[in-house]
Amino acid sequence: MPLYKSKPGDTRQIKNVSGNEKIKKFLFSLGCSQGEDITLISILAGNYIISVKNIRYAIDKNMAKAIELV
Amino acid sequence: MKIGLAGNPNSGKTTLFNAITGKTEYVGNWAGVTVDKKEANLKREYNKNKITIVDLPGAYSIAPFTNEEAIARDFVLGEKPDAIINIIDASNLERSLFFTTQLLELDIPVVIALNKIDILRKHGESIDLEGLSKDLHCEVVSVVANEGEGLKELLSRSIDSADKKTQASPDFSGKGTEGEDQARQAFVKEIITGTFITKRKANEITFSDKVDRIVASPYLGLPIFALIMWGVYSFSINGLGGFLSGYVNDTLFGVVVPDFLNGFFETIGVNTLLQSLIIDGAIGGVGAVIGFLPLIMVLFFCLALLEDSGYMSRVAVVMDRYFKRIGLSGKSVIPMIVGTGCSIPGVMAARTIEDDNERIVTIMLTPFVPCSAKLPIIALMAVVFFPGQSWVFPSMYLIAGVLIIIGGLLLKKILKFESTSTFILELPEYKIPSLKHAFRQMIKQAKSFIIKASTIILVMNTVVWFMQSYSWNFQLATDQNTSILAIVGGIIAPLLIPIGFAGWQMAAAILTGFVAKENVVATFAIILISSDAAIHSMSGPLTELFTPVTAFAFLVFNLFTPPCFAAIGAMNAELGSKKWIVRAILFQIGVGYTLAMLITQIGTPLIYGHLATGFIPAVVVALFVAGILYYLIKKGERIS
Numbered sequence: 042m043p044l045y046k047s048k049p050g051d052t053r054q055i056k057n058v059s060g061n062e063k064i065k066k067f068l069f070s071l072g073c074s075q076g077e078d079i080t081l082i083s084i085l086a087g088n089y090i091i092s093v094k095n096i097r098y099a100i101d102k103n104m105a106k107a108i109e110l111v
Numbered sequence: 112m113k114i115g116l117a118g119n120p121n122s123g124k125t126t127l128f129n130a131i132t133g134k135t136e137y138v139g140n141w142a143g144v145t146v147d148k149k150e151a152n153l154k155r156e157y158n159k160n161k162i163t164i165v166d167l168p169g170a171y172s173i174a175p176f177t178n179e180e181a182i183a184r185d186f187v188l189g190e191k192p193d194a195i196i197n198i199i200d201a202s203n204l205e206r207s208l209f210f211t212t213q214l215l216e217l218d219i220p221v222v223i224a225l226n227k228i229d230i231l232r233k234h235g236e237s238i239d240l241e242g243l244s245k246d247l248h249c250e251v252v253s254v255v256a257n258e259g260e261g262l263k264e265l266l267s268r269s270i271d272s273a274d275k276k277t278q279a280s281p282d283f284s285g286k287g288t289e290g291e292d293q294a295r296q297a298f299v300k301e302i303i304t305g306t307f308i309t310k311r312k313a314n315e316i317t318f319s320d321k322v323d324r325i326v327a328s329p330y331l332g333l334p335i336f337a338l339i340m341w342g343v344y345s346f347s348i349n350g351l352g353g354f355l356s357g358y359v360n361d362t363l364f365g366v367v368v369p370d371f372l373n374g375f376f377e378t379i380g381v382n383t384l385l386q387s388l389i390i391d392g393a394i395g396g397v398g399a400v401i402g403f404l405p406l407i408m409v410l411f412f413c414l415a416l417l418e419d420s421g422y423m424s425r426v427a428v429v430m431d432r433y434f435k436r437i438g439l440s441g442k443s444v445i446p447m448i449v450g451t452g453c454s455i456p457g458v459m460a461a462r463t464i465e466d467d468n469e470r471i472v473t474i475m476l477t478p479f480v481p482c483s484a485k486l487p488i489i490a491l492m493a494v495v496f497f498p499g500q501s502w503v504f505p506s507m508y509l510i511a512g513v514l515i516i517i518g519g520l521l522l523k524k525i526l527k528f529e530s531t532s533t534f535i536l537e538l539p540e541y542k543i544p545s546l547k548h549a550f551r552q553m554i555k556q557a558k559s560f561i562i563k564a565s566t567i568i569l570v571m572n573t574v575v576w577f578m579q580s581y582s583w584n585f586q587l588a589t590d591q592n593t594s595i596l597a598i599v600g601g602i603i604a605p606l607l608i609p610i611g612f613a614g615w616q617m618a619a620a621i622l623t624g625f626v627a628k629e630n631v632v633a634t635f636a637i638i639l640i641s642s643d644a645a646i647h648s649m650s651g652p653l654t655e656l657f658t659p660v661t662a663f664a665f666l667v668f669n670l671f672t673p674p675c676f677a678a679i680g681a682m683n684a685e686l687g688s689k690k691w692i693v694r695a696i697l698f699q700i701g702v703g704y705t706l707a708m709l710i711t712q713i714g715t716p717l718i719y720g721h722l723a724t725g726f727i728p729a730v731v732v733a734l735f736v737a738g739i740l741y742y743l744i745k746k747g748e749r750i751s
Contacts, residue, residue: 052313078313086428101435
């Protein structure tokens with residue numbers, strides 16, 4: 042299931058991240074990679090507020106589509 | 112000895128840098144405040160020897176994602192500092208260690224500064240410093256950079272480590288293989304398990320999250336942002352700042368100082384020409400600018416509080432979907448908000464944007480945001496032509512917003528770029544803004560404003576005073592219209608006729624504005640000094656040059672044509688090519704000129720019932736602009 046379909050409050054493991062290499066590498070350096078837990082905190086103004094390693098990020102819908110959850 | 116400060120964005124590198132060097136570099140509570148490398152000497156209280164501290168932009172990894180991250184990498188790899196202080200926000204330990212393990216492999220001594228340890232304790236978390244130090248083979252010191260806690264120990268250990276000249280690499284297997292990143296992350300996880308104790312759950316909804324749900328909500332987000340900005344500006348301009356500026360303008364530089372100096376010069380019998388240079392040129396011109404110092408100080412104080420709170424990143428989230436429509440993303444908002452202070456750091460802040468097209472467009476649009484140097488021009492025109500009407504200031508910011516949207520759409524059509532970058536931004540926890548920090552930023556801005564007024568503006572004023580007092584043959588000009596200034600202004604004055612500006616005075620003021628925007632006000636003060644009425648008065652000499660409609664057009668022209676030379680220089684450096692800076696300047700001239708022209712030529716018949724000066728030339732210019740736009744857009748379509 043892609044991240045953008047999960048519900049606020051859900052914590053799941055990341056299955057894989059698609060997209061170009063550069064962005065994948067960047068997400069990896071934030072800890073957004075296979076096997077990591079990710080929580081969708083809320084959806085605000087079209088952006089997805091996520092928590093990875095207890096740090097909050099805002100990502101847009103395209104990126105939320107690129108993150109596939111278990 | 113050279114020590115570099117490296118770490119993740121918003122971990123407190125610049126706060127530490129300021130604390131140990133005594134500098135006052137720009138600090139804010141969002142990721143990507145520092146976009147350039149900064150060097151300064153370590154305070155002597157820490158060490159008697161000359162030690163250079165280098166502050167670097169934040170990075171999440173040694174492999175750069177954006178331009179400013181590349182600066183950090185190039186420094187540590189290329190310039191080989193004697194030691195690296197790796198600053199880590201203690202609450203973000205696990206993410207930060209990924210970069211730490213990369214730094215440890217460079218054979219440069221690394222000392223870890225665990226910053227914001229007070230916040231970690233508040234969360235009920237703890238870190239085993241000794242364990243961490245043993246696992247990573249480097250020194251670990253806990254600090255609170257903004258309180259100065261632990262800095263002495265950090266520096267003494269860093270200097271000792273630098274003397275060792277070597278650094279053991281972290282020992283995990285899988286280096287040099289395809290799975291190196293994964294192996295690195297597994298290694299970090301192992302360390303975290305043994306050293307980091309947390310009670311927090313990742314899915315717990317915190318106070319910050321609750322605030323976010325209000326300030327970044329789809330409906331309230333934009334009104335809240337507008338309300339906050341309106342509050343900041345009305346307090347600075349109409350409130351405390353405006354009150355103090357009014358006093359300084361009218362009483363101090365209007366009466367007290369000139370009267371005192373006139374009396375003083377007359378008693379000691381100074382040459383009347385010198386007296387005129389000092390009182391009319393220097394005091395009249397610079398005074399007209401210095402009067403705005405209180406206003407600008409209050410504005411920067413408020414902006415510093417806002418920047419420190421953590422709200423900036425949320426504005427980017429709120430604005431993202433609107434900016435997506437013009438091919439940009441929420442990341443372009445931060446340069447524009449920084450640009451409300453000064454366009455130079457604003458333009459530089461665009462470095463954090465990864466996509467080249469988006470970065471170029473952001474650089475071209477950011478100078479439309481009225482910077483603090485443009486406020487005196489607005490204030491002057493508002494008080495003379497629109498007394499008691501509070502809509503003038505907000506209207507300028509509204510026009511700026513509209514121009515950013517229209518300009519963005521036009522550039523998207525002309526340049527025909529596909530926006531490829533995706534929006535991702537770290538949201539720092541909110542914090543209560545520090546008054547001490549805001550006060551320091553305010554003093555720093557006040558200092559640089561006074562320096563600017565007493566150097567570049569003073570010199571420019573002296574030149575303007577000289578040019579308007581003398582004619583070409585270096586005789587005192589009996590009639591101002593034969594002065595050097597009138598002739599120089601007269602050369603470009605015809606270009607301004609379609610906007611309805613008839614007279615060399617406007618041209619001269621606009622020209623000096625490119626040196627520094629405050630000069631526009633100072634130049635009018637000098638040119639119009641011969642009149643009895645003060646420049647700020649409603650029946651003053653400015654009303655002979657402008658109608659309220661052309662005054663408004665003049666404001667628009669000064670605000671939305673290219674910024675001062677210093678900001679153009681910053682644009683040039685960031686755009687990195689002649690082709691782009693020429694395009695950017697032509698674009699800005701086109702936008703500002705066309706809008707000012709439309710205001711005069713449409714506003715005058717609407718309000719006064721007769722055509723404005725230069726109507727026919729204006730029609731010609733309008734057709735020309737429309738033709739060029741049509742050509743550029745068609746060309747853009749052909750390319751795609």
